[in-house]
């Protein structure tokens with residue numbers, strides 16, 4: 001087990017994820033919307049597949065002109081490390097399969113859902 005996780009993120013146009021890097025490879029598939037990394041010129045659109053090797057700091061943004069919220073599937077190996085600033089940043093926080101599961105459990109509890117149904121999905 002790598003501690004990695006798969007996730008579908010939904011992000012509004014103009015919003016961003018904090019600058020971070022991954023300790024393993026990431027594969028992503030854009031379902032809806034347009035997004036990019038501030039560190040690169042390319043723009044991902046519905047149907048775009050991306051692969052990124054470990055180690056590069058990046059800041060994901062949904063473009064201001066995206067016609068809809070970004071909806072992106074990511075398969076993440078290992079954890080990601082959030083940085084406290086975009087350039088020469090230091091450790092701020094981390095996310096992995098275990099922290100994501102805790103967030104999901106918290107969401108289930110707050111919304112009155114049966115967390116046992118979530119835990120039943122974990123192998």
Ligand SMILES: [Fe+2]
Pocket residue numbers: 020021022026058080
């Ligand atoms: Fe990332």
